[in-house]
Amino acid sequence: xxxxxxDDLTSLVLRTDFGDxxxxxxxxxxxxxxxxxxxxxxxxxxxxxxxxxxxxLDEEAAAEEDDRIIDVxxxxxxxxxxxxxxxxxxxxxDEPGRTFRVPAQWFPDVSANLSIANMDFADFADAADESGxxxxxxxx
Numbered sequence: 273x274x275x276x277x278x279d280d281l282t283s284l285v286l287r288t289d290f291g292d293x294x295x296x297x298x299x300x301x302x303x304x305x306x307x308x309x310x311x312x313x314x315x316x317x318x319x320x321x322x323x324x325x326x327x328x329l330d331e332e333a334a335a336e337e338d339d340r341i342i343d344v345x346x347x348x349x350x351x352x353x354x355x356x357x358x359x360x361x362x363x364x365x366d367e368p369g370r371t372f373r374v375p376a377q378w379f380p381d382v383s384a385n386l387s388i389a390n391m392d393f394a395d396f397a398d399a400a401d402e403s404g405x406x407x408x409x410x411x412x
Contacts (some may be wrong), residue, residue, distance in 0.1 A: 275331060275341055276397055278313035287316040287347045287361065288323050295352035299376070302357045307380030311387075312345075325369055332364045340364070343393055345374070362387055363393040364404055372397045373405040377407040382406065 278284040285303065287296055296316065305313050323346075334338050346360040356375035361382065363370040370393065374382050385391040400406045 275311070275328065275344060275410050276315050277337070277339070278342065278387075279310075281384075281387045282311055282313045283345055283379075283387060284341060284342055284345070285312040285314050285315070285345045285347055286320055286323075287322050287349065289349045289352050290318060290321050291349070292352055298340075298348065299347050299351055299359075301375035303359075306376050306378075307384075309380070309384075310392075311380045311383040325371065326364060329364065329368050332368075345379070345382075345383075359395070360401045361396070361406075363397070366393055367397075370397055371404070372392070372400040373403070375405065375407065378408055381408070 274408045275286070278404060289391045300312075300314055304310070312319060328344060342365045344362050344364060348360055350373070351357050351359050356377065358373040359379060361372050361374050374396070381394050386393065399409055
């Protein structure tokens with residue numbers, strides 16, 4: 273079964289941690305508050321509980337070409353527990369398996385640019401800090 277398709281011009285945010293429903297609500301609230309427009313298609317399906325990146329890559333590789341998605345954002349245990357709710361962004365196409373974290377405040381910028389193919393996944397991943405987290409582009 274392929275990954276769910278996001279709504280037009282939104283990014284797929286896939287819940288992979290089901291330990292705290294209140295934390296999931298807080299993640300969605302933070303993401304929705306971060307931007308003026310809707311940037312996320314939320315999927316909370318227990319079949320993705322604790323799914324890892326390799327399993328997602330395998331699932332996408334097995335999907336029909338028209339059903340494949342380019343990237344996905346995981347709401348994992350780190351997302352649920354850490355301040356700023358940093359999602360795990362996963363490249364499923366250009367460099368399959370490449371990841372970086374993106375806090376909720378930066379999610380609209382990343383989502384919008386990836387959704388319209390204004391920027392590539394690597395543009396954001398390459399700008400991630402030493403912890404692997406994208407915190408905007410350095411203007412200096």
